[in-house]
Amino acid sequence: MPHKTFFAFILPSLVAMVLFIALPIVSVVVQSFHVEHGRILVEVENCQPFGGCTKETRVDTAAMAELQAAQPMGQFNGFGTYLNRSHLAVDEIGAILSDNTGFGNIVARIYNLPFYKALAFTLVFCFVVTPLAMALGFAIALAVNALPKVSKGPVIFFSLLPMIITPLVGSLILYWMIQANGIIGATLQNLFNDPTLSLRASPVLTWASLLFYGVWTNAPFSFVVFYAGLQTVPGDTLESAMIDGASRWERIRYVIIPHLAPLATFVALVQLMDNFRVFEPIVGFSAEANATSLSWLIFNDLSGDAQLFGSAGATSVLTIAGVIVLLMPVLIRTWREFNHKVV
Amino acid sequence: MKLMLKTTVSLGVLCLTAGAAFADCGIEGAGSVRILSNDFEALRLVNTTAAECATDSLTITANANAEHKNLQVPALSINPAEYTVAVVANNSIVPLLNDDLIRPLDDLVAEYGASLQPNQLIKIDGKTMAIAFMGNAQHLFYRKDILDAAGVAEPKSYEDILAAAEAIKASGAMEYPVAASVKPGWDLAAEFVNAYLGTGAEFFAPGSAELAIDNENGLKVLETMRALTAYMDPDYLTFDANGIKAEYEAGNTAMMVEWGSLAGAIIDEEGAAEGVVANTVLAAAPTIGGGSIPAVALWWDGFTIAKNISDEDAAASFQAMVHGISPEMVAANPAVATWLVAGYEPGPAAVGVIATANGGARAYPMQPYMGLLHTALSAELAEFMAGTEDAAQALADVKAAYETAAREGGYL
Numbered sequence: 069m070p071h072k073t074f075f076a077f078i079l080p081s082l083v084a085m086v087l088f089i090a091l092p093i094v095s096v097v098v099q100s101f102h103v104e105h106g107r108i109l110v111e112v113e114n115c116q117p118f119g120g121c122t123k124e125t126r127v128d129t130a131a132m133a134e135l136q137a138a139q140p141m142g143q144f145n146g147f148g149t150y151l152n153r154s155h156l157a158v159d160e161i162g163a164i165l166s167d168n169t170g171f172g173n174i175v176a177r178i179y180n181l182p183f184y185k186a187l188a189f190t191l192v193f194c195f196v197v198t199p200l201a202m203a204l205g206f207a208i209a210l211a212v213n214a215l216p217k218v219s220k221g222p223v224i225f226f227s228l229l230p231m232i233i234t235p236l237v238g239s240l241i242l243y244w245m246i247q248a249n250g251i252i253g254a255t256l257q258n259l260f261n262d263p264t265l266s267l268r269a270s271p272v273l274t275w276a277s278l279l280f281y282g283v284w285t286n287a288p289f290s291f292v293v294f295y296a297g298l299q300t301v302p303g304d305t306l307e308s309a310m311i312d313g314a315s316r317w318e319r320i321r322y323v324i325i326p327h328l329a330p331l332a333t334f335v336a337l338v339q340l341m342d343n344f345r346v347f348e349p350i351v352g353f354s355a356e357a358n359a360t361s362l363s364w365l366i367f368n369d370l371s372g373d374a375q376l377f378g379s380a381g382a383t384s385v386l387t388i389a390g391v392i393v394l395l396m397p398v399l400i401r402t403w404r405e406f407n408h409k410v411v
Numbered sequence: 412m413k414l415m416l417k418t419t420v421s422l423g424v425l426c427l428t429a430g431a432a433f434a435d436c437g438i439e440g441a442g443s444v445r446i447l448s449n450d451f452e453a454l455r456l457v458n459t460t461a462a463e464c465a466t467d468s469l470t471i472t473a474n475a476n477a478e479h480k481n482l483q484v485p486a487l488s489i490n491p492a493e494y495t496v497a498v499v500a501n502n503s504i505v506p507l508l509n510d511d512l513i514r515p516l517d518d519l520v521a522e523y524g525a526s527l528q529p530n531q532l533i534k535i536d537g538k539t540m541a542i543a544f545m546g547n548a549q550h551l552f553y554r555k556d557i558l559d560a561a562g563v564a565e566p567k568s569y570e571d572i573l574a575a576a577e578a579i580k581a582s583g584a585m586e587y588p589v590a591a592s593v594k595p596g597w598d599l600a601a602e603f604v605n606a607y608l609g610t611g612a613e614f615f616a617p618g619s620a621e622l623a624i625d626n627e628n629g630l631k632v633l634e635t636m637r638a639l640t641a642y643m644d645p646d647y648l649t650f651d652a653n654g655i656k657a658e659y660e661a662g663n664t665a666m667m668v669e670w671g672s673l674a675g676a677i678i679d680e681e682g683a684a685e686g687v688v689a690n691t692v693l694a695a696a697p698t699i700g701g702g703s704i705p706a707v708a709l710w711w712d713g714f715t716i717a718k719n720i721s722d723e724d725a726a727a728s729f730q731a732m733v734h735g736i737s738p739e740m741v742a743a744n745p746a747v748a749t750w751l752v753a754g755y756e757p758g759p760a761a762v763g764v765i766a767t768a769n770g771g772a773r774a775y776p777m778q779p780y781m782g783l784l785h786t787a788l789s790a791e792l793a794e795f796m797a798g799t800e801d802a803a804q805a806l807a808d809v810k811a812a813y814e815t816a817a818r819e820g821g822y823l
Contacts, residue, residue, distance in 0.1 A: 104821035107779065111618055112536035117543050117751055118709040118774045125618060126535065127779045129511035153815045180808065182790065248646065269645040271797070354649040356595040357793040368790060371481065372597065373502050373782030378819055
């Protein structure tokens with residue numbers, strides 16, 4: 069296709085992408101470089117039903133309105149928000165590295181910083197859930213492919229359920245099941261003969277439940293893609309492998325897996341991106357005490373009694389940067405393949 | 412489900428009967444009243460009562476929404492505002508004041524506010540900015556039968572609660588005698604704020620946004636909070652206010668500091684295990700560290716009128732809301748809330764809140780930067796409560812997180 073035709077062909081989607089993807093990201097980036105104006109505080113008399121009248125500080129709204137009119141975005145703060153304690157915490161890390169009592173102490177103190185605590189769980193979730201969910205999805209695809217035709221439809225439907233269920237609802241269902249009086253929680257207490265066993269109390273078990281949920285909810289996507297891929301495996305090659313005496317395992321290892329490898333790259337790419345944005349299970353499992361993620365940090369900045377848009381913007385930009393870093397190997401590989409084909 | 416049905420039916424009946432009794436609120440002219448409020452029974456009742464004022468030319472709509480705090484600032488910033496009335500509390504009025512989104516009500520009070528009492532007027536800098544109509548506070552709920560069996564009297568302080576919990580646990584009557592809403596997030600931060608108010612100390616240095624909790628009062632509060640966890644269900648970090656209500660109603664716990672607005676639902680006949688309701692006593696919130704102030708925040712709920720609306724809509728909104736919180740409505744529904752309205756006769760569900768208020772509990776602070784502290788507390792105390800961090804470190808973390816946020820918010 070000539071470049072011009074190609075360009076005209078994708079122009080509508082390009083416009084939509086600029087409007088709905090690029091511009092909002094630009095606005096978030098701009099937002100992250102700004103903080104609120106310095107508030108002008110005044111002492112005023114404040115009377116309420118309880119406790120009578122007291123002197124309290126208030127924001128001088130008239131003076132603030134003038135400042136706001138002059139500079140609607142607030143004060144320019146450059147990378148200040150990125151480097152503060154809630155984000156990359158450069159000063160704090162410097163202090164920790166220059167004054168510590170050993171490696172364990174460094175790790176513990178860095179983990180105490182909100183951004184790094186969230187990043188730790190986010191990365192673990194990404195790198196544990198993605199391969200396990202892909203492996204499980206692949207196994208289900210192989211199993212379903214071997215089923216007789218009649219039963220395939222219903223089995224596929226049931227295998228897709230975790231993906232169809234809204235993530236928040238799915239995590240709540242599992243959360244209720246692992247409670248001490250839920251079916252899984254009670255069974256585990258019985259199995260280990262420990263009536264105080266609680267999946268919600270210990271950090272390790274909370275992480276394990278979240279990871280388990282992640283695999284459960286992500287497997288269907290891999291399953292669907294791999295199942296579609298399985299339909300394209302050339303029958304001739306499989307047959308000749310069988311004639312050569314290849315076992316089922318050998319056929320999977322030497323015919324099917326190489327055939328599906330490009331597909332696996334695509335699935336890994338999508339899943340890594342998805343898992344890096346893990347959020348719903350943390351809320352659904354009430355796991356904030358033991359596990360937070362980058363998306364949860366953004367949510368925490370924007371909900372509650374006071375909203376910090378600059379801080380949320382900075383975390384969002386760092387999340388985007390994280391996604392780019394994660395996808396870099398895959399992107400480089402795709403780019404090389406693309407160039408290879410053109411030449 | 413049954414409870415919901417019952418509430419809906421009773422509300423429906425109420426609307427019908429009340430509508431017949433006083434349909435005309437005497438609002439003249441055309442206009443539109445649009446109410447935004449939190450979503451609980453008392454506020455829904457106020458909204459439906461206010462909606463009785465609707466006429467052919469006056470429309471009244473209400474949005475009772477648990478996300479109201481996130482909606483109100485953007486909704487009132489536009490001109491004309493999306494809502495003419497924002498129903499707020501001590502904390503949620505602050506963002507509206509900070510951005511100058513609500514109007515002074517003194518003229519409207521003079522003209523239409525004959526049924527209001529002086530202590531309902533929330534005055535800021537001499538101007539009435541909100542009309543309070545109900546009070547709320549957390550207070551002690553305890554099981555008299557369990558405490559009697561363990562031979563302990565009504566706990567008056569957190570120290571008493573710890574002693575009582577030890578006695579109950581030792582007697583084997585209950586494994587986890589204490590429950591508290593310490594789920595990281597708003598609830599956990601509120602627990603700290605409550606206990607800290609009980610010490611009598613201030614959160615901030617006078618006249619500035621400088622944090623002042625990094626002292627022995629802060630440490631005492633944290634120690635007490637952690638000491639209580641020894642007597643709580645090991646899942647305590649996942650319990651919010653509704654979670655501990657369920658635990659209490661199931662008969663799993665003997666003492667909890669819980670919202671007064673949930674008292675009605677706890678002492679009714681629905682959903683509780685055998686013997687829980689009959690033995691439940693509502694008492695003032697406990698004191699802390701030998702102090703005399705009940706260690707909880709007092710809250711008021713009230714309504715404000717948006718600034719960015721026409722004067723006609725503002726007048727209609729004010730009159731509709733005054734009708735919504737009228738003494739007649741309160742006389743017909745004394746059990747729904749602890750009303751601050753004239754002629755209110757407290758019912759059995761209100762004794763805890765009233766005892767707490769009479770005990771001299773302090774109001775939830777209204778400083779413009781209090782919300783930032785609440786958010787900092789909500790995230791940074793989790794590790795301490797889980798037992799993986801000491802109190803001094805937790806306070807240092809709170810201070811650091813608050814200062815970061817306050818700098819970004821322009822307060823420091």
